[in-house]
Amino acid sequence: MTPPPELRALGRWTTRPRIPGSCLGVGVAFLHIHLSHTLPEAGRTPLTGLMFCALALFISVGYARDTRALRTLFALGEGRLPVTSEHLLVAVQEVAAIPGRSFWFVMQGWLGGTLTVALAFPLLAHVPWTEGVRVTVLGLSIGPLSAMLVYLMVVRRARATLERLVELGLSPLEVLAALPPRRMHIRRRLVVFTAIAVLSPSLFILDVAFTRTVTVVDAWAQATTPAARAEVMARAREGGGPPLGLISGLVTLLILGTAALAGTALSEPLRAITEDATRIARGEVRPPRVIHAEDEVWATSAAFTQMQVQLVQALSQLKRAGIQISSTTEQLVATSTEQEVGADEQAGALNATSATTEELARSAQQIADNAESVSAIAETTFGAAQSGQRGATAFLGAMQRMKEDNEAIAEAVVRLNKRVQQIGKVVEFINEIADKSDLLALNAELEGTKAGEVGRGFSLVAAEMRRLAENVLESTKEIEGLIEEVREASAAAVTVTGGGVRAVETGTGLAEQVSESLRQIVSLAGQTSDAVRIISRSTQQQQTGTDQLADTMADILRITQQSLNATKQVGAANGDLLGLAQDLRGVVERFQIHQATLRKGDGG
């Protein structure tokens, strides 16, 4: 078979075998007409003309039918439609249907042409109508054979055309979706083919035999003498005329050729499937291709293609999975090793933590003991603070009384000062009197002195009075000094009393502050006592919790040890898994998957 042309002439190239197939049938009929001498000689030429006219008409109508049946393919070839997946799929569907259409079209052509010729032949050749029946039988015996031949020839070209269309950008799954394997007619086709193969030569032989028999019988009946009849019988025995099996042999050859074509059409896809399967069996996985066929073979090919697609996808996924498993397992082994190291470190840390926890438990015990002591001290402090507060309150009362006493003293000193001032005035008055008395005594003494001896006694009295006055003056001076001292002392007392009052006020303030501080101390001591009590209770709970923690840490340590053992077992299992993953990778890598195949596999 010639290779398929470009897309532009692909449609005509696909259906072109219909012409030689039909011509071959017409040629057989032509040979039968002219070699078997079964038809009247006068009718052979008109019949031949009719046959070629019908053939020309059939070829003309066939062009129009092809254009209609493959309109998408023709449009793609002529560039009237863009080469897209949708258009290609429609063209594929058209091409896949074209063998069957060609078969039926040839059948219809033979039936119509035979009937037309059979009707026109008696009229044109002026032969009996029975000749027309014979033409009909002749045509109906060649037509199926010709249609079968055309079908087988078109099938092979259609497959090539489909392959070319698929190469333009269709995936196998798209083609399978567009051409689902529905028809399972291979048995029926074989039956029909067998029937045609048996009946066609038989009809030819029957026609020739019948014609010869009729000719011999007619000649024997027309012979009137025994010699003539013997001569007729002798010619009949010699077998004059065309050989009986010539046409039948030609038909048989045609059938054999058709059978060879049928076998080729049947074996080609099976061979291709076998090649692919063998290649896959060798581990060489190529991009899945569509092996075009018909009926059950197409179903087998479609299933095989789907299987290839699934296999490619599975192998791709398996390869990726193998790589990932290998990588993951290596990571798992590394992680397991790290985890093992970490578990060792964790076990060591837990040992240290357990020891620390036990130490913590002991410390908690000591803290609990100390907390009880602190609680007792806090109680004592609280009692002392309360006693101090009571003392401070009493001290505050004493300070208050002292303040009142000081104020009373200050008032008394002020009154004393006033009295002293009054006394001073009295003393001043006495001093004036004494001074005047002294002055009078002086004058009296002066007068007594002036009086001479007479006034001597008077002078003595005056002098004595003067001494008294001077004594009074001296006493008043002393009194004034005392009064001054008393005034100074009272002033100092007032000052000191004021300072004392201020000191008492300061002391009272301080005592109030001390009392407030002690009250706060009592409150804080109470709170401290409560807090210490809570701390003591919490410490006891902490001690209990620490003991439980120590027990739990011991459990954790034991579990960690178990976990470490388990981690080691996991590490060993991961090592085994890594070996299995490498084995799996090796198994998958035995399939030589082409990169294009992988990409198609990833893309579904």
Add this chain to the structure above:
Amino acid sequence: MLPAGRVEGTLLCHVGPHRIAFEAGEVASIAAPDAGMVSAHRAFQGAGGAQRVLVTATGGTVGVDGLEIDSEVLSVLPPSPVVAGASGGSLRGFVLTRGVLWPLLRLEDFQRYLLDLAAEGA
């Protein structure tokens, strides 16, 4: 009547650290200090008040710090003329009593002398 060199009854006055004496007969009375008196401190180039005022027969006054009356008869020791002149003529002499020597002054002259000193000072 006593001879000129003798005197009976003297007023022994104290003016600061100084001592002066007057004959009792020259003193009309003894009064308390007042604003118009002349202090004897002026005679000693000093300033100060007085506790007692000696009043003359003419009403003149001389302030002294203190005084005593001695009724004994005392001998008057005459002063040298230079000393008498230096005292403005008021110095009669000196009397010895109570173990110390007292300048005896004439009260009227001494009062004038003090007034003159006051006028010179003004």
